[in-house]
Amino acid sequence: MSEFLTDLQHYSFLQNALLTGVLASVACGIIGTYVIVRRISYIADGIAHTVLGGMGAALYLNRVCHWQGLVPLHGALVAAIIAAVIIGLVSLRAKQREDTVISALWAVGMATGIMFISQTPGYNEDLMGYLFGNILMVSTRDLWMLGGLDAVIVVAGLLFYNQFLAVCFDQEFAVLRGLRVEVFYLLLLGLAALTVVLLSTVVGIVMVVAMLTLPIGIAALFSRSLWGMMIVSTILCAVFTTSGLAISYGPDYPAGATTIILAGAAYLVCITLKWAFGRFRN
């Protein structure tokens, strides 16, 4: 741990990693809260995994077909838009088939990604990179991108707070009050997709899924209001990424996996404690 603290003062890659965790926490805390209370976390997960197909295709086209300038981010963006549009339309029009469609996109997206990556010359550890990311290799450009994402999400999240709250709580009632519910639902899905895309290229797909679920799941156990849940989620997210980084640094564990296991363990402990207290009180 002391090694982490001394190195943090000297190495910019470590400072970038720390900052990445904090910036990602803001986006995950806000979007994750909306996603969880609207009960569409499986949609975010579905989009996240479909993204691998796009990233693999972009990598293949770049390396094998020499499409210069095409980076995995572009592929991720295209795949996420396709996935979000398909899922969004299906969930608004034909509710009962939603989960099947998401599972299909999830599986086919990942398979496509793996297929492309296997046919791409170069290091095969790329696949692990896409799944778990490498928070220690974040560039300054990535940081600016994350900062921009945070700005978009904070502005949209604050501006439409009351509408999002109403749509997430009781969609039917929101319709009756004259709210354009479909617009806000698709906006929410779009923001979730954007978060997933940008974060998955920086910290990895599995890390995004974990950060959109675990800290928010803990915050949900103790939150009395939506904005309170956002703040607690953001703080927890930042605590987990930072401590994950610190713990993994010395023994050279993978940082992403350490963070996820840490957050997962905390989630388990909190759920158990809440259950135990509930029983104790009765």
Added chain:
Amino acid sequence: MAHLTNPLAIYMEDLWFSYGSNPVLEDVNIAIPQGDFVSVVGPNGGGKTTLLKLMLGLLKPSRGLTRVLGEIPEKARIRIGYMPQHSQLDPEFPATVMDVALMGRLGHGGFLGRYSKEDKEIAISSIELVGLQDFRKKPFSAISGGQRQRLFIARALACEPEILLLDEPTANLDVVMEGDLYDLLQTLNQRLTIIMVSHDLGFVSSIVKSVICVKRKVLSHPTSEITGKIINDIYGSPMRIIRHNGERNCTCQNS
């Protein structure tokens, strides 16, 4: 033509509705004047909630006409306060009692959905009307089923509606709260139309002005006409009316 100056609260003509090939409502013809207090009764699955949702324009009839306060439901529904049936909403949702009541103020203008000071005052007085003033800052997850029900009535009142549509408002209330609710509704009825789905005919005669019976077909009666014969027709099984002193607690049971 007199309807133009003072239109009916609800008018339905030759209305049919089916889910797929399942007919739910047939040949509905009703006219509810403003200021009425209507109880909608009928067996489970008889189409009571469907009828309410047709009034709100949440469902589209396969044919027929609906007018709410002289307008199509989609236009008029902003003037309706709706309390859904004890609901499928997430009981763990992180929102306070005040947050939920404020949702009734959505759609009353206001830039980007911000709530004004007036909105907050209206929400607070609605919460007081249903007797939840001590719970205003409590989380939604921490209040009881009956309190939630009253909160949804408060949310409907916060809409400042001209018509109040309540879907089984008494489902989770104990006898005392039920009595309080009827007193409140009776007071509110002095200034607005109330249409309420009820699973029991219990209080019908004492405060309700007319009854709509829904069992695929829809029949309206003034309360005074309700007899055992009609009740038997609605529920399809022999029913017994038990009248207690004061009639307030008159109930129907399967015999």
